[in-house]
Amino acid sequence: MAEDNTSFSEFMDLDHDLDLDTRTCNGVRQEKQLSASQRRGYSLCRRKSFAGFVASKRNSGQEEGDYSWCCCALTFREHSAIHKHVARTHDPEIQRLTQDAYQCLLTQLEEEAETQQLNECEAEPVDISAWIPDTRHISEEQLQKGPGKVLLYYRYCQIEDPHVICAWQRALCEKLHLTGKVRVATEGINGTVGGTNMATDAYIDATRSHPLFKMEKDDFKTSDGGAECFKDLRVGVYKEIVPMGMDPDVVSYQLAGVHLEPEEFHKEVEALLAKADENNDTILLDCRNFYESKIGQFTQCLAPSIRKFSYFPDYVDQNLDLFRDKKVLMYCTGGIRCERGSAYLRSKDVCKEVYQLKGGIHRYLEQFPEGFYRGKLFVFDERYAISSNKDIISECRYCGSPWDRYQLCSTRFCCQLVLSCPGCRQDGRTACCPACQTKGQNQSQAPGPHHKEECECTEGRPRIPQDA
Incomplete structure (x- = not known):
């Protein structure tokens, strides 16, 4: 984006004013709401998405310059023909691809802008x-x-x-x-x-x-x-050591809830589950992202459908009545998100009590590997998950069989995580977008309905994780 001289601030303003994850309006109307530099970025993402879609339709094993493309049971031998067909027939898919690419661009620029701003005034060299x-x-x-x-x-x-x-x-x-x-x-x-x-x-x-x-x-x-x-x-x-999107001076970790050791937290959950059939005033709150809780969580927890931790404050604001006069037991991976998350919840002054699991799920599983947390623990590295029990609480997104191992989407330019079991991956079902057909499919044949990879809603699609 350097050639466009696009300012970080313009993109960041867009991230607040026009959330492409949750908007479902027409792409053209979206683009009209952007500034000139933002439109250039969006246009670039659209061109790349369009080119990637067309490239996925090209027949393989052809000599240089002798190309043909197969799409919708039709064969095209000219660039202009396949381009017109895609533009007329597959605009919804192109819009979805463009929005995903643009959101990835915004996320990348957000982190780069934060680092750039904070490093503008680096300290004088110090002997370390x-x-x-x-x-x-x-x-x-x-x-x-x-x-x-x-x-x-x-x-x-x-x-x-x-x-x-x-x-x-x-x-x-x-x-x-x-x-x-x-x-x-x-x-x-x-x-x-x-x-x-x-x-x-x-x-x-x-x-x-x-x-x-x-x-x-x-x-x-x-x-x-x-x-x-x-x-x-x-x-x-960085401005925050865990990106919640709130000024640390406004919502400080010093206002966090009461820390419970794993043994104390275990007893609280045990008491909560014992009263499962009764009306009780306790909420077991998972403050991680949806793709984390999807593969592992505490029994009978409340798991918000948020894609990143910076959405947590909005979730709290929109559900204040849910927490009113309740005792809240919070947990996250290692405890850090609960520090600021519980502080924000307490700042709303609606809960009766706010507690958090000290050391997070990580510490709890060390003491209670077969306790009330079932499934995998998502981690922010190339492993994606670690486990202490054999429970599988999630399923393959294609066939519905038990499966909880994430892999990256195979679509070019995509940064989503996909739950696809070995059988479905062998059949070529390795992507999260309907624009990507199965790898093993004969390109000269029209895709059958079972090969069409349905898209998850944009609120519930994981991306390559950046925040812990």
């Missing part, structure tokens, strides 16, 4: 060598090869100069050959990193030794994995 551990007793092979794990942690605290902490964390992770993501802000630090056991142990010791954080070893949650669980290393300064 005192915080880098001496690893001469550890060989490079031990740092890069062997059994490993993934760490998940956070710490809310006041950081006067987050750029210094950012530089230290980046240097520390690079020295230890760790991958993952670390978010630093004036309100604290949030990280998930992977590496060998030696490397992650050294990372824990180094982070704990910093005087700002005052962390205990138990503050780092661990699971089997390693550096291969992440594509790369990303360390940056």
